[in-house]
Amino acid sequence: MSGSVCSPSVWWKSGTVYQVYPRSFQDANGDGIGDLRGITSRLDYIAWLGVDALWISPIYPSPMADFGYDVADYCGIDPIFGTLEDFDVLVAEAHRRRLKVILDFVPNHSSIAHPWFAEARASRKNPRRDWYIWRDPAPDGGPPNNWLSNFGGPAWTLDETTGQYYYHAFLREQPDLNWRNPAVRAAMHDVLRFWLERGVDGFRVDVIWHLIKDEGFRDNPENPDFLPHQPEINRFAQVYSADRPEVFEVIAGMRQVLAPYGDRVLIGEIYLPMERLVAYYGSDLDCADLPFNFQLIQTPWRADAVVDLVENYEAALPPGGWPNWVLGNHDQPRIAARIGLPQARIAAMLLLTLRGTPTLYYGDEIGLDHVSVPPERVQDPWERNEPGHGRDPERTPMQWDAGPYAGFSTVEPWLPLSADAAARNVDEMCDAADSILTLYRRLLGLRREHAALSVGSYRTVGLGVEEIYAYERCEGEATIRVILNFGGGAHDLPLPEASTWTVLLSSRAGRAGAREAGSVALGPAEGLILLRG
Known part of the structure; x- marks a missing residue:
């Protein structure tokens, strides 16, 4: 990529993205479903x-067979979510708060039900x-x-x-x-x-690697590695139905549309x-800025x-390619459900201190875990087609307070709340x-305060302990060391000689501001961020 594409002044390089699933963020009109005025x-x-x-998942008019990812009008707003005027207000109010708005494009x-398809199938x-x-x-x-x-089947x-x-x-x-x-492209x-x-x-482009199919x-x-418990789609390698070389021409066309509008x-x-994945960085003419x-x-x-993952990714990035990291979204089980609440704090520190642009998923900052959805309340069509693969548990409502329906709505929400909603909510945390919410906020504050954490270089630090991951982020004269304990043991870890370090943040409260030299103690499942000097 050219230097202009990945200039440090580009907002999305140093910034952070927060995904909002609009059905589940805030209900403003009392129908149990989130909407634009709620956001x-x-x-x-x-x-x-x-x-x-903030990245907003689809809000277009839709029959909601796949909750908005089946678009019936690409230039409108579904009445469930509000109106175009509501959207305009949201964008204006976000910009007033210096927040960018990224729209899901499908x-x-x-x-x-799209009129285009009605015509196409007519004859x-x-x-x-x-x-x-x-x-x-x-x-x-x-x-x-x-x-x-x-989603299963032919x-x-x-x-x-x-x-x-x-x-x-x-x-x-x-x-x-x-x-x-x-004509479709136009x-x-x-x-x-x-x-x-x-x-x-800007736009988050849904399943961008699917856009071109094999001409023949x-x-x-x-797929020789297919296992019976996997989704049926894995039976075959999608060599011809996706990831075709002509897709880069399509991406180039999208980039040309965005170009006159500045830093989108x-x-x-x-x-x-x-x-x-890294092939989708392309060149400065046909790239996605951030291939997720x-x-x-x-x-x-x-x-x-x-x-190994981080080092391999860093090595695979093309010249000028800017990394990005994701720990959760509307299609994947919650991070706390995958690794447990103690390690979810380590995951937050990792996501917000690695080199690259991080994307947070709403609710992860309050540690939302797996939420049980009884069979009679299942919404996801994938779960109905292939039981056990549903995505409802990661789409449950945001929990704001200890009141009725956790402050999300005045009526029963479209999906259940967590069993611990009275304690696991923004007001309480x-x-x-x-709290994990306080940890997220302090991490985001450190990214803004220290350029080393947002645009600085990265290098792994080997400490010889299997369950410890340590690395440094450097920018100018500043060096920040991140030490993350993926295990349950306590460790006394060496620090470079002839230097003193200040604890900027620990995943446990009470250590910030401490001075460390020679070595530093790290508790079980603890993460530390240290500033040299």
């Missing part, structure tokens, strides 16, 4: 927390027929190839009216758009301009191995595994010195 009412909290941008597929000769992906049946009348849906549905199958990488209610068609570029003109500061529609090869950010959702790096979610929670 606006909580902007002071987001600014108080100390993040720089270009791979529309809803089956084989309709001008919009080629806006979607259609194929004749196989000789036996079945699907054209072996491609599978990410990725092809027969349209009885026209006698052809249409392709859907996800639900049958989410037909894939044909990005090989220039229409979607107009969508980007529509929201850019309304003041959005070849069968995907079998383009983030690509990409679930791919490391060597393929989900490797921390997928890596075993051990110090040695995380060290915001002034508690030892």
Whole structure:
């Protein structure tokens, strides 16, 4: 990438992103579902927390087969969430608080209810027929190839009216758009301009690696590592149904749309191995600024595994490529559910002190854990199709106070609250010195105060203890050392000779400001941030 693309002055390089799942953040109109006015009412909290941008998951008109990821109108707001005027107020109020707004963009597929698809399926000769992906049946009348849906079952549905199958990488209610068609690209570029003109500061592009499919529609090869407990999609390697080389031309087109609008950010959702992930940095003309790096979610929670991941990622980054890190989102189990509450504090320190742009997921800052969803309250279509793979537990409402429905709504929310909502909420935790919320806020404050933590260099520090991960961040004359204990033992760890260190922050309350020299004591599951001098 060119220097201008990754200049330290670009806000998304030093900043932090906070993901809001709008159905679950704040309900302002008393229907049990979060909305735009609810988000606006909580902007002071987001600014108080100390993040720089909020990313809002889809709010477009939708039948909600996949809760907004099935879009029926790319230039509107679903009445569940409010109006375009509500959105404009949200953007203006966010900007007044110096918060950026990133919008979820879902270009791979529309809803089956989108007018484009209604036209496309009307006849084989309709001008919009080629806006979607259609194929004749196989000789036996079945699907054209072996491609599978990410939500289980075949990725092809027969349209009885026209006698052809249409392709859907996800639900049958989410037909894939044909990005090989220039008219589709032009229409979607107009969508980007529509929201850019309304003041959005960038886009998170849903499943960006899916946008182009193999022109010959070849069968995907079998995956030799497939295990029976895995989702069905893993039966085959998605060699031909995703991650095709022509996708970079599509990304280049999106970048050209954003270019006249200044420092807007383009983030690509990409679930791919490391060597393929970094390819999406491309060049300064066809890159995603931040190809989302989900490797921390997928890596075993051990110090040695995380060290290897970070070093391999840093080594794989192309010149000028800026790293980014994600520990949770609306599709993955909560970090506290994966590794437990004590280690969730270590995870917070890791996420907010590694080199790169971190993305936080709402609720992780109060330590939301796995929330049980009884069968009669299941909402996620994936859970209905493939039990055990549902995403409802990571989409439960934000918990604001100890009142009825945790301050999220005045009525029963669309998903349950956690069993400990009376204690695990913002009001109870915001002034508690030892709360995970206070830890997150102090970490975000340190990133703003110390450039070494936001834009500084990175190097691993070997201390010879298997469960300890230590590294340094440096900028100018400043050196900050981060020491994280992934285990349950206490350790006395050496510090460089002839230097004194000040404790900036511990994952446990009460150590900030202490001076350390020669060695430092580290408790079980404790993290320390030390400033030299």
